[in-house]
Amino acid sequence: MNKDEVKKFADLARIEISDDELLKMSGEIDAVLHYVDQIKTAVGDFKDGEIASGKFHDGKTDFIKVDNFVPINVFREGDSVSENKLAQSTANDRAQLLAEAPEISGDYVKVKKIL
Amino acid sequence: MDLKNLTIKKASQLLRDKKISVRELVNAHLNLAKEKNPELNIYLGFYDDIELQIDRAQKMIDLGEATELTGIPFAIKDNILIQGKIASAGSKILENYHATYTATAAQKLIDQGVVFVGRTNMDEFAMGGSTENSAYGPTKNAYDSSRVAGGSSGGSAVAVATDSVVASLGSDTGGSIRLPASFNGLVGLKPTYGVVSRYGLMAMGSSLDVIGPFTKNVEDAEIIFNAIAGRDEKDATSANGNSAKVSDKNPKKIGVPMSYLKEGLDPDVLENFNKSLEKFRNAGYEIIDVDLPNLRYSLAVYYTLMPAEVSSNMARYDGVKFGGKISGEKLIDDYFKTRGGLLGKEVRRRIILGTYVLSAGYSDEYYAKAGAVREMIKGDFIRAFENQDSSKQVDVIIMPTSPTPAFKIGEKANDPLTMYLADIFTVFVNLVGVPAISIPDGFVKREEKDLPTSIQIIAPHFCENRLFELGKKFEELRG
Numbered sequence: 001m002n003k004d005e006v007k008k009f010a011d012l013a014r015i016e017i018s019d020d021e022l023l024k025m026s027g028e029i030d031a032v033l034h035y036v037d038q039i040k041t042a043v044g045d046f047k048d049g050e051i052a053s054g055k056f057h058d059g060k061t062d063f064i065k066v067d068n069f070v071p072i073n074v075f076r077e078g079d080s081v082s083e084n085k086l087a088q089s090t091a092n093d094r095a096q097l098l099a100e101a102p103e104i105s106g107d108y109v110k111v112k113k114i115l
Numbered sequence: 116m117d118l119k120n121l122t123i124k125k126a127s128q129l130l131r132d133k134k135i136s137v138r139e140l141v142n143a144h145l146n147l148a149k150e151k152n153p154e155l156n157i158y159l160g161f162y163d164d165i166e167l168q169i170d171r172a173q174k175m176i177d178l179g180e181a182t183e184l185t186g187i188p189f190a191i192k193d194n195i196l197i198q199g200k201i202a203s204a205g206s207k208i209l210e211n212y213h214a215t216y217t218a219t220a221a222q223k224l225i226d227q228g229v230v231f232v233g234r235t236n237m238d239e240f241a242m243g244g245s246t247e248n249s250a251y252g253p254t255k256n257a258y259d260s261s262r263v264a265g266g267s268s269g270g271s272a273v274a275v276a277t278d279s280v281v282a283s284l285g286s287d288t289g290g291s292i293r294l295p296a297s298f299n300g301l302v303g304l305k306p307t308y309g310v311v312s313r314y315g316l317m318a319m320g321s322s323l324d325v326i327g328p329f330t331k332n333v334e335d336a337e338i339i340f341n342a343i344a345g346r347d348e349k350d351a352t353s354a355n356g357n358s359a360k361v362s363d364k365n366p367k368k369i370g371v372p373m374s375y376l377k378e379g380l381d382p383d384v385l386e387n388f389n390k391s392l393e394k395f396r397n398a399g400y401e402i403i404d405v406d407l408p409n410l411r412y413s414l415a416v417y418y419t420l421m422p423a424e425v426s427s428n429m430a431r432y433d434g435v436k437f438g439g440k441i442s443g444e445k446l447i448d449d450y451f452k453t454r455g456g457l458l459g460k461e462v463r464r465r466i467i468l469g470t471y472v473l474s475a476g477y478s479d480e481y482y483a484k485a486g487a488v489r490e491m492i493k494g495d496f497i498r499a500f501e502n503q504d505s506s507k508q509v510d511v512i513i514m515p516t517s518p519t520p521a522f523k524i525g526e527k528a529n530d531p532l533t534m535y536l537a538d539i540f541t542v543f544v545n546l547v548g549v550p551a552i553s554i555p556d557g558f559v560k561r562e563e564k565d566l567p568t569s570i571q572i573i574a575p576h577f578c579e580n581r582l583f584e585l586g587k588k589f590e591e592l593r594g
Binding site: 028 | 416445454456
């Protein structure tokens with residue numbers, strides 16, 4: 001990853017970064033990516049919702065369904081009793097939560113004008 | 116009071132027999148903590164309600180309501196929340212953050228009357244393997260203060276190793292309990308993913324994180340595990356009851372991935388490991404060479420998936436909702452300045468790396484493929500534990516916890532990749548989600564100092580009992 005790319009991804013991540021650090025980080029991230037690159041050849045490419053692993057110990061090519069590893073969201077049961085219980089425990093903490101915000105105005109978290 | 120050999124079991128007996136009071140027990144430890152802290156940088160803060168906690172615990176004992184944990188002095192990693200107390204995660208951005216709720220694991224211990232004396236130093240947001248990434252300076256090793264404590268839960272390890280508490284809590288995303296346990300001669304337990312609630316643990320890699328204990332022996336680790344484990348509706352990834360697929364039998368067959376131990380392993384560490392194997396063999400255990408061919412990809416997978424999860428989890432630190440803020444001209448400048456100025460170097464590096472592997476055009480090549488290889492690594496373990504061919508099936512797998520003893524402070528600080536390689540025997544355990552325990556197996560000599568080394572025992576999902584069973588047996592064999 002060159003200096004400009006590091007800058008691009010730092011911008012996407014909303015991180016201010018000095019020119020000196022950009023240069024240093026570009027070398028460090030490059031070394032990590034170079035190491036990580038071995039996963040690209042550990043498996044084949046995606047095709048029809050499957051990926052060929054091809055590297056199982058018995059030499060056989062195996063196919064892994066994409067569903068097996070694409071992260072899925074875990075949802076809580078939408079039952080009102082447990083929701084109320086959870087809601088109640090946080091509502092009591094309103095003042096505490098506001099006290100932890102860097103800037104507030106009344107009962108609101110304060111941010112700079114964007115329009 | 117002999118603090119060195121004082122386990123939870125022993126201390127609890129003394130308390131219940133009224134041989135000592137909770138106050139005496141806590142103060143003996145606390146004095147040591149305050150004496151050692153300036154040199155070793157173990158604690159980021161001591162709590163101001165220790166007296167209240169002591170009174171509460173003593174009352175439980177006096178009323179006959181005590182458990183084995185009542186009155187036991189504990190330390191807690193600075194990324195686990197206790198309501199009203201500062202939890203900084205070793206970061207500048209949370210320097211003055213007061214937790215607004217209590218972690219389930221901490222609450223379960225509080226309910227049993229443990230006394231939390233303070234919060235321990237750690238790599239910032241648990242990102243690191245040496246505790247050198249703390250915004251508050253490194254924690255030093257209990258056996259040689261020129262060496263690292265290991266990380267990321269370095270403070271929690273050294274707290275127990277210096278006898279400033281009897282036990283502590285840490286968190287393990289890629290080895291952050293087991294590595295510092297090994298570097299400081301302690302038992303460290305990484306439970307099965309989902310068995311200990313993550314509610315109130317600051318998220319780093321949400322598919323990898325788990326809370327676990329540091330103790331002086333296996334029996335104590337078991338006591339704490341039993342106290343903190345269990346389903347929690349506040350953690351959506353909490354496991355449902357006992358989901359073990361294989362029976363929790365007494366382990367007899369020990370797998371060792373011989374081919375994985377050939378490279379990068381310190382010869383003295385290997386020698387200690389081989390001696391440990393010999394002890395098992397002499398005691399009648401069967402040692403079987405297991406084939407885990409995809410383990411070699413585990414660090415590459417980990418350093419793809421973990422930064423991806425980090426980059427998502429760290430988005431909450433924006434200078435708006437909680438924590439520190441550096442103000443700029445416009446709102447967008449607030450974000451850039453706050454995150455650039457108050458997050459440390461390693462945290463920023465991982466966020467940027469994670470943003471890259473998740474970005475359009477790269478996510479199929481990196482994130483998705485890493486997910487596939489993670490499944491292959493899981494497959495290796497399932498084949499070893501559930502093999503129909505009984506000559507290949509094993510009950511547990513063991514290997515060293517760390518390829519080397521504790522290294523020098525600063526030795527790897529400027530080379531992140533070399534630092535990452537210290538996790539070579541620990542990260543796949545988190546990728547697979549199985550439980551593992553690190554147990555001291557001897558010492559190696561470096562510059563006239565004895566540095567501890569450890570074996571790591573790994574069991575199938577939800578089979579912590581195998582770790583305790585075999586771990587206690589190993590302690591007997593080791594002597």
